[in-house]
Amino acid sequence: MGAKMFGARVPRLEDPRLLTGRGSYTDDFHLPGMLEAAFVRSPHSHAKINGIDTSAALAHDGVVAVYTSADLPEYLRDKTVPFQVPNPAISQPFQQRLLEGREVCFAGEPIALVVADTRYNAEDAATLVEIDYDILPGAADCKSALEDGAPMCHSTSSNNEGAKYIVGYGDVEKAFAEAHLKHREEYWIHRGGGFAIENRAVVAEYDEIDDMLTIWSATQSPFLVKQNVVDMLGWESDKVRVIAPDVGGGFGPKTVYYVEEALIPVIAKDLGRPVKWIEDRRENFLATNMERDQYWEMEIAVDADGKLLGVRGKMIHDTGAYMPWGIISPYISATTLPGPYVLPTYELETRVALTNKVAVTPVRGAGRPQAVFAMERLMDRAADKLGLDRAEIRRRNLIPTEEMPYALGLIFRDGKPMTYDSGDYPKCQAEALRIADYDGFRARQETARAEGRHIGIGVANYVEGTGLGPFEGATVRIQPSGRICIYTGGGDSGQGHWTTLAQVCADKFGVGVEDIDVQKGDTGKIASGVGTFASRIAVNAGSSVHLASNEVREKAIKVAAHMLEAAEEDMDIEDGRVFVKGSDLSVPLSDVARAVQGMPGFSLPGGVEPGLEATHYFSPSQSSYCNGTAVVEVEVDPDTGYVDILNYSMAHDSGTLINPFVVDGQVQGAVAQGVGNALLEWMIYDDNANPVSATFAEYLLPSAPETPNVDVTHVESPTPINPLGVKGAGEGGTIPAAAAIIAAIEDALSPWDVQISGAPLTPSMIVQKVHSGR
Amino acid sequence: MSDRRTISVTINGETFEREVETRLTLSDFIRHECLLTGTHVGCEHGVCGACTILLNGQTARSCLMLAVQADGQEIRTVEGIAPNDQELHPLQQAFQDNHGLQCGYCTPGMLTTLLEFLEENPDPTEREVREAISGNLCRCTGYQGIVAAALDAAKRLQAGA
Amino acid sequence: MKPPPFTYHDPRSVDDAVALLSEKDNAKLLAGGQSLMPMLNMRFVLPDDVIDINRIEDLSYIRDDGDALVFGGMVRQRDIEFSGLVSQKIPLMKEAILNVGHRQTRTRGTYGGSMSHLDPSAELPTVSMAQDAIVSVRKKGGERDIAMADFPMGYMTPSFDLDEMVTEIRVPIWPEGHGYAFVEFARRHGDYAITSSAVLLDVADGGKITKASITVGGVGPSPLRVTAAEEGLAGETGSADLFTEIAEKCREIDAMEDVYAPAWYRQHLAAVLTRRALAKAYSRAVNGTEMNLR
Numbered sequence A: 001m002g003a004k005m006f007g008a009r010v011p012r013l014e015d016p017r018l019l020t021g022r023g024s025y026t027d028d029f030h031l032p033g034m035l036e037a038a039f040v041r042s043p044h045s046h047a048k049i050n051g052i053d054t055s056a057a058l059a060h061d062g063v064v065a066v067y068t069s070a071d072l073p074e075y076l077r078d079k080t081v082p083f084q085v086p087n088p089a090i091s092q093p094f095q096q097r098l099l100e101g102r103e104v105c106f107a108g109e110p111i112a113l114v115v116a117d118t119r120y121n122a123e124d125a126a127t128l129v130e131i132d133y134d135i136l137p138g139a140a141d142c143k144s145a146l147e148d149g150a151p152m153c154h155s156t157s158s159n160n161e162g163a164k165y166i167v168g169y170g171d172v173e174k175a176f177a178e179a180h181l182k183h184r185e186e187y188w189i190h191r192g193g194g195f196a197i198e199n200r201a202v203v204a205e206y207d208e209i210d211d212m213l214t215i216w217s218a219t220q221s222p223f224l225v226k227q228n229v230v231d232m233l234g235w236e237s238d239k240v241r242v243i244a245p246d247v248g249g250g251f252g253p254k255t256v257y258y259v260e261e262a263l264i265p266v267i268a269k270d271l272g273r274p275v276k277w278i279e280d281r282r283e284n285f286l287a288t289n290m291e292r293d294q295y296w297e298m299e300i301a302v303d304a305d306g307k308l309l310g311v312r313g314k315m316i317h318d319t320g321a322y323m324p325w326g327i328i329s330p331y332i333s334a335t336t337l338p339g340p341y342v343l344p345t346y347e348l349e350t351r352v353a354l355t356n357k358v359a360v361t362p363v364r365g366a367g368r369p370q371a372v373f374a375m376e377r378l379m380d381r382a383a384d385k386l387g388l389d390r391a392e393i394r395r396r397n398l399i400p401t402e403e404m405p406y407a408l409g410l411i412f413r414d415g416k417p418m419t420y421d422s423g424d425y426p427k428c429q430a431e432a433l434r435i436a437d438y439d440g441f442r443a444r445q446e447t448a449r450a451e452g453r454h455i456g457i458g459v460a461n462y463v464e465g466t467g468l469g470p471f472e473g474a475t476v477r478i479q480p481s482g483r484i485c486i487y488t489g490g491g492d493s494g495q496g497h498w499t500t501l502a503q504v505c506a507d508k509f510g511v512g513v514e515d516i517d518v519q520k521g522d523t524g525k526i527a528s529g530v531g532t533f534a535s536r537i538a539v540n541a542g543s544s545v546h547l548a549s550n551e552v553r554e555k556a557i558k559v560a561a562h563m564l565e566a567a568e569e570d571m572d573i574e575d576g577r578v579f580v581k582g583s584d585l586s587v588p589l590s591d592v593a594r595a596v597q598g599m600p601g602f603s604l605p606g607g608v609e610p611g612l613e614a615t616h617y618f619s620p621s622q623s624s625y626c627n628g629t630a631v632v633e634v635e636v637d638p639d640t641g642y643v644d645i646l647n648y649s650m651a652h653d654s655g656t657l658i659n660p661f662v663v664d665g666q667v668q669g670a671v672a673q674g675v676g677n678a679l680l681e682w683m684i685y686d687d688n689a690n691p692v693s694a695t696f697a698e699y700l701l702p703s704a705p706e707t708p709n710v711d712v713t714h715v716e717s718p719t720p721i722n723p724l725g726v727k728g729a730g731e732g733g734t735i736p737a738a739a740a741i742i743a744a745i746e747d748a749l750s751p752w753d754v755q756i757s758g759a760p761l762t763p764s765m766i767v768q769k770v771h772s773g774r
Numbered sequence B: 001m002s003d004r005r006t007i008s009v010t011i012n013g014e015t016f017e018r019e020v021e022t023r024l025t026l027s028d029f030i031r032h033e034c035l036l037t038g039t040h041v042g043c044e045h046g047v048c049g050a051c052t053i054l055l056n057g058q059t060a061r062s063c064l065m066l067a068v069q070a071d072g073q074e075i076r077t078v079e080g081i082a083p084n085d086q087e088l089h090p091l092q093q094a095f096q097d098n099h100g101l102q103c104g105y106c107t108p109g110m111l112t113t114l115l116e117f118l119e120e121n122p123d124p125t126e127r128e129v130r131e132a133i134s135g136n137l138c139r140c141t142g143y144q145g146i147v148a149a150a151l152d153a154a155k156r157l158q159a160g161a
Numbered sequence C: 001m002k003p004p005p006f007t008y009h010d011p012r013s014v015d016d017a018v019a020l021l022s023e024k025d026n027a028k029l030l031a032g033g034q035s036l037m038p039m040l041n042m043r044f045v046l047p048d049d050v051i052d053i054n055r056i057e058d059l060s061y062i063r064d065d066g067d068a069l070v071f072g073g074m075v076r077q078r079d080i081e082f083s084g085l086v087s088q089k090i091p092l093m094k095e096a097i098l099n100v101g102h103r104q105t106r107t108r109g110t111y112g113g114s115m116s117h118l119d120p121s122a123e124l125p126t127v128s129m130a131q132d133a134i135v136s137v138r139k140k141g142g143e144r145d146i147a148m149a150d151f152p153m154g155y156m157t158p159s160f161d162l163d164e165m166v167t168e169i170r171v172p173i174w175p176e177g178h179g180y181a182f183v184e185f186a187r188r189h190g191d192y193a194i195t196s197s198a199v200l201l202d203v204a205d206g207g208k209i210t211k212a213s214i215t216v217g218g219v220g221p222s223p224l225r226v227t228a229a230e231e232g233l234a235g236e237t238g239s240a241d242l243f244t245e246i247a248e249k250c251r252e253i254d255a256m257e258d259v260y261a262p263a264w265y266r267q268h269l270a271a272v273l274t275r276r277a278l279a280k281a282y283s284r285a286v287n288g289t290e291m292n293l294r
């Protein structure tokens, strides 16, 4: 039998194509007769539209059509993007119209669409569309937006509160009354985006003969796009096919459905020609959803030993001008806060503020980095006040391994009670501390200080619900050539699903991964699907591949037994052949596949159904909880405020690993995003909510010299929730990063006794803190 | 009336003669006129490096040039790195073996940048590699796999030389 | 983000280029394109004519004139990076050039383009200011030299006219063995610095400073000489205390402010970086080993 594939560090099958320039991303499609679209977007964060004149634009070279809301079919003019994930806590679920003709509520909101022979001409004409605006004041900061007298985000509202809810459990009042020590502090985490290097992109083509609409979109969720197209445009489901080709990074913002994904197909059908729209980077800064802005006003109560008694407080979440995904992010924040700790009582009131900015939907980490920041900072404060080591206070509060599964007392976003299924939190923290040489740190720090260098260390823990349901299916099919093909619904934006899903399947047939193809992200290839987000593919699709492969395997054995006239229980599969154990009787899977194709006039061997294939839609009973600990060592230059990350250690438990190579890559990439959130990425708006930092020269992504190597160690606590024991791994690196980095900076600057309560932290903020501490 | 010119550019050894608008960027020319879509565009303002090509052997950002400026010049893109259809260049192989790419969008720019850099500095330190790719943004990998691939490729190229 | 329509010209000589400049009202010169092209792509500038000077061949020289190195306006930043002459005669420029953007942008970016764009924290104008360079500009029927001290007129505005172009930069050479240091602070490697400091020192045997040049970039609207600090060094023997004291003068500079860096921070960085640059330059001048001055 060949080498075991599952769990091996297998190089990716995706790579040779991508390394030689043979990938096919949405902008790589050049269809005959294709037109290109450019949007006219609001330059104002908030304005009333008095009139739009498109005549000059229409007269421009190469222009085929210009659409405003008035030019759309009647039934679409007031249609808004379908509201995903409603929740009774939401009082003002504003949703975007396809094209806005009356009141724009964020800078970048689409008002008109120009279609021309080239993007160049379309952009020229877009500048010629004349719009008469009455500029209105904008609600910029989410905290002040909720205060009396704030400008309204939508002029029809009487306040900017979009939702309000309380989560919690236990008698918080009593816990605080009995506390040995309490600490209260306000935290702030700033807005940041996904910023995949490929922007969004849509190509749509309508085929009149088949009455079939095909949409290529740089999306993480082709099935959600399809479902929304069907709902919104009222088209027949079997007349719409959505394909996510190669996608150049997702990170959350490409999960959601955007108006552009509805408009481009409408227009392609209307004009009878393929239409392409490629988001440019400026549009990406203005109109692709972001996340993270939250204020937390929190209080912690502990006993004399540093054991947690309770946490309570209030949080304000910035949702932007619209709520396409409701309160998913802030709700995840609220339920993430308790983390890996035994927290006897908890109460959090969340208020969601509407502001005149692009909508907020999940970005890698999805509400968790903020909650972890608040909780971990509280833990640090309690430790400092008690004179306890920051790692020690955590150790004392971690949920003991023997208490797994552990019911938290909260309800998760999937509506089910939150129960941590598995995990060894004490071991995970201990491992992280070990690889970081935490015990040796104080001596290192002393030596460094003697040399005039300021180093510090920070620790942060997190728990993350992954593998969200309801399902992600897979079809496994052995073709008459003997090659195996797997079909699944979620798109791939760099995760390496071809390789990992092939690894799940390969061992069942004793073949190599290179004998397996994976077709993904195409609604034409499998009946149902959901999408690649919330760290869910390995869990859901992986389990479906496992179940489907098992079924195909059984069927192959059954048919081969019939073909070889042997008993099923005497048979096994190896190297792509079904054989009778202890004999040289065997038949290749290709022959088996051919046998069940059927031959006119003959019945199928063994009376089986035709086709050597099976489809499964694995549906997990609940989320599986991954966890981890980050330990970060930094050096800070107190004179310039420069932060150099010296060591970044991470113990990560995402259950069983299908491919450690791929998981390490996910963790490393996710950490880099966390580094950006902690130190670099800052989306600046003026007081009226107009974006200021809308280029890559101003909004700074981490580049190679600023990004640390991550020393990753894996603790494997298989989950009982799915047959593979796997948990999601795509977001864990981001979640504790800001908390651990900021703690380390604070530790490095302890001679000045600085306190840091927010992120990102810029060099000038560091110098300022050092100076006020001096 | 738009300003147009006929230009002739050699890309990966093949000559492309096209009549283009003078304002057409070189990246758009390569991608949409010559249909060599391996070169990517991520920002069109000169920061991300996805559009990096080799212009007469030196790396340059193709979004910051007009196609007419490349008239009569030699360009090499990601499609022109592998020795043939079956094999990968040692640098490409090192990327696969070190998980140097995830979505693959920044990859063409990383490869062209490193190809030039490793010729200039065949035995670089990690720091030098990181500085060499500081003009190429990758949002997926955290650069670790890319840096490892570059260092590994340097070894392979030296062994092969 | 596509460039707006314009008429493109690619003159083969400076004469042709300046003739076009005088003829066209709303023209832009396209040199290395590393600043103009992003602005075109974003349609921040809308020229009727773009005059590409990349096909002018006789502007790409680096010449040794004995007391100065003379650079043609189209010398690429990469040419400077790999020029033996520059490393030998203007080591400050060599140290600075590695901070200019990234290898891919240095392939195209030019000395003359960088001077014309005149970003307050750009390295080449800062070095030019430190070295008292002289910029030659030409227009139809005339040529003139502008001393670096008179070159900046305001924020990103050089003092030459719209119908003039930079053809040459003459950079005087300091005596062999002079001390030099270019120190900058940027958020990321290759970004425009928030603040930079360029220091040149002439040190006599025995350690007395005979001549000093101190320039800070990114603090004022253009690179600034800190003459008050320079004067304080003349005749003094270098020491950590002296450099700390002298560098403090940078806090008196009238500094710019924007959402990315407050004025006090730019002043503060100027003082910190100048202190470091002084120590580095002085150590290089006296014994080649570096004084550790954090």
Ligand code: FES
Pocket: B040, B041, B042, B043, B044, B045, B046, B047, B048, B049, B050, B051, B052, B061, B062, B063, B064
């Ligand atoms: S696309 Fe050219 S640098 Fe980003």
Ligand code: FES
Pocket: A197, A248, A249, A494, B100, B101, B102, B103, B104, B105, B106, B107, B137, B138, B139, B140, B141
């Ligand atoms: S691999 Fe996705 S941006 Fe680098």
